[in-house]
Amino acid sequence: MTNFDIIVIGSGPGGYTAAIRAAQLGYKTAIVEKYPSLGGTCTNVGCIPAKALLDSTEHYHNALTKFKNFGIHIDSLRVDREQFFKRKSDVVIQNVVGINFLMKKNKITVIYGTASFLNNEEIEIKDVTGSVQSVKGKYIIIATGSKPVSIPNVPIDKKRIITSTEALSLPEIPASMIIIGGGVIGVEMASVYARIGVKVTIIEYADRLIPTMDQELGKELQKILAKNSIQILLSQKVQSAKNNGSNVTVNFLDKDQSMQELTADYCLVAVGRAPFTNGLGLENTRIELDEKGRILTNAKLETTLENVFAIGDVIKGAMLAHKAEDEAVFVVETIAGNKPHINYNLIPAVVYTWPEVASVGATEEELIRNGIEYRKGKFPFIASGRGRAAGDTEGFTKVLSEPRYGEILGVHIIGARAADLIGQAVINMEFEITDSASTTISYAHPTYSETLKEAYLIASGKGSLNI
Numbered sequence: 001m002t003n004f005d006i007i008v009i010g011s012g013p014g015g016y017t018a019a020i021r022a023a024q025l026g027y028k029t030a031i032v033e034k035y036p037s038l039g040g041t042c043t044n045v046g047c048i049p050a051k052a053l054l055d056s057t058e059h060y061h062n063a064l065t066k067f068k069n070f071g072i073h074i075d076s077l078r079v080d081r082e083q084f085f086k087r088k089s090d091v092v093i094q095n096v097v098g099i100n101f102l103m104k105k106n107k108i109t110v111i112y113g114t115a116s117f118l119n120n121e122e123i124e125i126k127d128v129t130g131s132v133q134s135v136k137g138k139y140i141i142i143a144t145g146s147k148p149v150s151i152p153n154v155p156i157d158k159k160r161i162i163t164s165t166e167a168l169s170l171p172e173i174p175a176s177m178i179i180i181g182g183g184v185i186g187v188e189m190a191s192v193y194a195r196i197g198v199k200v201t202i203i204e205y206a207d208r209l210i211p212t213m214d215q216e217l218g219k220e221l222q223k224i225l226a227k228n229s230i231q232i233l234l235s236q237k238v239q240s241a242k243n244n245g246s247n248v249t250v251n252f253l254d255k256d257q258s259m260q261e262l263t264a265d266y267c268l269v270a271v272g273r274a275p276f277t278n279g280l281g282l283e284n285t286r287i288e289l290d291e292k293g294r295i296l297t298n299a300k301l302e303t304t305l306e307n308v309f310a311i312g313d314v315i316k317g318a319m320l321a322h323k324a325e326d327e328a329v330f331v332v333e334t335i336a337g338n339k340p341h342i343n344y345n346l347i348p349a350v351v352y353t354w355p356e357v358a359s360v361g362a363t364e365e366e367l368i369r370n371g372i373e374y375r376k377g378k379f380p381f382i383a384s385g386r387g388r389a390a391g392d393t394e395g396f397t398k399v400l401s402e403p404r405y406g407e408i409l410g411v412h413i414i415g416a417r418a419a420d421l422i423g424q425a426v427i428n429m430e431f432e433i434t435d436s437a438s439t440t441i442s443y444a445h446p447t448y449s450e451t452l453k454e455a456y457l458i459a460s461g462k463g464s465l466n467i
Contacts (some may be wrong), residue, residue, distance in 0.1 A: 003016035004030045004369060006335070007123060009115045009280070012040020013161035014312035014324030015143035016099055021332040023106035030109040030135060032125055038099045038110070041145050042321045044092055045165040050188055051352055052091040053168065056084055058354050061228075066391055079196050081173050088168065088371055101395040111135070116281035120305050124281075139307050139335050142295060143324065144280065146273035146313035153240035154180065160243040161267045164189055174198055174265035178250050180238050181270035182209040184351050187221065189268055191353045194230045201231040201262060203238055203252055210351060214363040214412040216398065221414060224394055236260075241267050271460035275314040290316070301331050309335075323347050347428050350419045353393045355381070358422035361410030361429055364400060374400045374409055377435070377459030381415040383466050392416035399425075399435060399450040399459040406434030406460055417448050424452060 005027035008019045016038060019031040037044055063077055103110050113127035118134065126132050148163040150156050158166050164185050177193055181185045182204030194200040202209070202225075208218035209225070209232065222232055237253040248267040254260050275294045282289070287303045288296045295310040297303055303310050309331045312324030326342050333340040351357035367374045382393040395415030401408050411425035428438050438456040443449050454464045 001124070002133070002135045003108070004028050004032075005134060006030075006139045006141065006332070007032065007135060008141045008143055009123070009220040010040060010143035010145055010312075011038040011099070011110075012143060012145045012312065012324065013042050013321040014145075014328045015040060015141070016102070017325045018141050018143060018311065018328035018332055019108050020102055020106050021329050022335075023108050025332065025336050027332075027335075029106075030137070031103070032111045032113065032115040032123070032135075034112075034114045036112060037096050038103070039096050040143075041277075043095050043099065045168060047321055048095050049088045049092050049168045050185075050192070053084075053192045054188060054352050054354070057192050061195040061246045061354075063148075069391065079173060082106065084196075085169055099182050106452060114279055116279060117395055119286045120285050121307065128146060128221070130222075137307075139309070141328070141331055142218060142280070142303070142308065142310040142313050142314055143312050143328070144276045145324075146319055146413050147276045148269065149272055149274045150269050151180070151238060151271055154238060154267075155241075156197075156269055157243055160245075160248045160265075160267065161241050165270055167192075167266075167268050170266070176264035177201075177266045177268060178203065178264040179249065179268045179270055180241070180250070180260055181272070182206070182232065182234070182274070183212070183270060184210060184349075186268075186270035187225065187351060187353055189270065190225065190230050191228070194225075199229070199231075199264070201233065201264065203233045203236045203250065203262075205235070205237055207235045209234075210357065213349060213357065213359050214398070214410070215365055217314075217359065217414050220395060221351070221353065224355065224414075225353070241269075268400075273313065273319055292316075300334050301327060303354065317344060318347065319347065320347060320349065328374055343430065346426055348422045348426055350422065352419065355392060355415045356418035357414045358418035359412045360422055360426050361408070361411070362400065364398075366402060367409060371404050372409070375403050375435075375459050375461070376400055377455040377457065379451050379454035379458060379466070381448075381451060383454075384448060384451050386450070387416060387449050389446060390416065391400065392448075397421070397455045399452070400456040400457045401435040406436050407432065408435055408438070408459075411452075411455075413451075415448065415451065421449055421452060424449065437460070 006022040008015045008031045011033040022029040052418045113125040122136050167338045176199040179202045184203045190200045210218045235255045241250045249263045256441045301309050311327035313319040348360040377399040381387040381395045387393045398412045400410040408429050435456045443453045
């Protein structure tokens with residue numbers, strides 16, 4: 001039996017961040033990973049490879065559709081499927097190498113194998129050869145993440161009916177693809193494949209895309225994706241999907257409750273993810289789950305065992321890598337006796353289509369629903385000097401603020417580099433900088449960040465300085 005101060009189960013963004021912070025604070029730390037590569041879903045089959053493919057296809061799409069307007073002519077343009085996916089794999093490898101380096105640098109013990117609780121303090125780890133070892137931790141942090149889920153009568157076979165994991169490494173560039181789900185994963189993967197000539201159809205149950213975000217963002221994104229020849233079917237209820245061998249048939253009810261049928265080479269299921277707790281041996285402990293299979297935690301992210309914590313996708317809240325990272329630091333700092341804090345209202349959400357979509361704080365619909373008065377400042381990218389120079393004129397920046405004191409209640413951006421711009425809004429909201437005060441700092445010109453300044457000006461009542 002090997003003893004550690006802190007044992008982290010899972011090596012995704014939450015897990016490896018927790019292990020690093022624990023080691024930095026002087027704790028004897030171990031991290032357990034069931035797969036042969038550190039980094040979890042995000043690094044290996046999620047955020048990182050998806051963004052690599054998104055950037056690759058955006059370069060191709062720009063060369064195909066925009067370069068001529070910039071005076072750049074290309075006589076021959078094609079997608080090299082092998083290099084297309086190889087670059088994605090290379091990016092993943094580079095990130096994994098970086099995580100391995102950080103484990104060694106911080107003297108963290110890495111144990112490969114599947115962890116299972118024997119009791120409230122001891123963990124059994126079985127590797128791929130069947131060898132078993134037991135470890136004991138004064139504190140244990142569960143960071144096992146999540147897995148894709150499906151819906152009734154849509155069996156994921158990983159061949160024709162696939163998840164985003166398989167979509168990142170298809171053996172071919174297909175002619176057509178149906179995507180069930182118009183949330184973040186659905187629209188990102190739709191962008192990847194539509195840009196390289198795949199006929200993509202999104203079937204979404206809700207009445208708009210990215211339904212958890214501000215309604216105007218979803219409407220604008222729909223217009224933009226439709227321009228890229230993506231067929232978008234909203235308010236549809238999928239009934240079944242069948243692998244026919246060489247293609248897939250999807251049956252669904254339309255808005256009028258009439259049965260419809262579509263066939264494509266692949267069907268990507270992107271209807272959400274569920275917390276991954278299978279095989280953890282939680283039944284051998286006093287740890288409890290809620291009705292959705294998430295581990296129950298208190299305000300300190302302690303489970304029903306005081307020495308065991310849980311973070312990331314395995315507990316309630318948005319399934320975001322940066323949320324897991326924040327919770328990782330929060331838990332370790334709590335163990336160390338410090339008093340950290342997380343403002344869950346200020347954890348931004350991002351969609352990496354192009355243009356990007358980013359949001360933080362309250363949506364306009366939430367403010368209306370809760371009867372909260374607000375002012376709105378909205379500024380289009382087409383009026384941005386930087387946007388016009390770069391040819392990135394789609395989208396807008398929207399600021400929602402409280403009328404009396406100017407508190408910023410929410411910021412919603414769809415436009416170039418929205419994922420980077422949202423960071424400034426988070427800072428302003430975290431430190432309670434008002435809409436008016438946000439206009440008094442200097443914004444470099446020309447930059448996309450000026451769309452924020454203009455939106456702050458409009459929301460504060462000062463009026464835009466741009467035509």
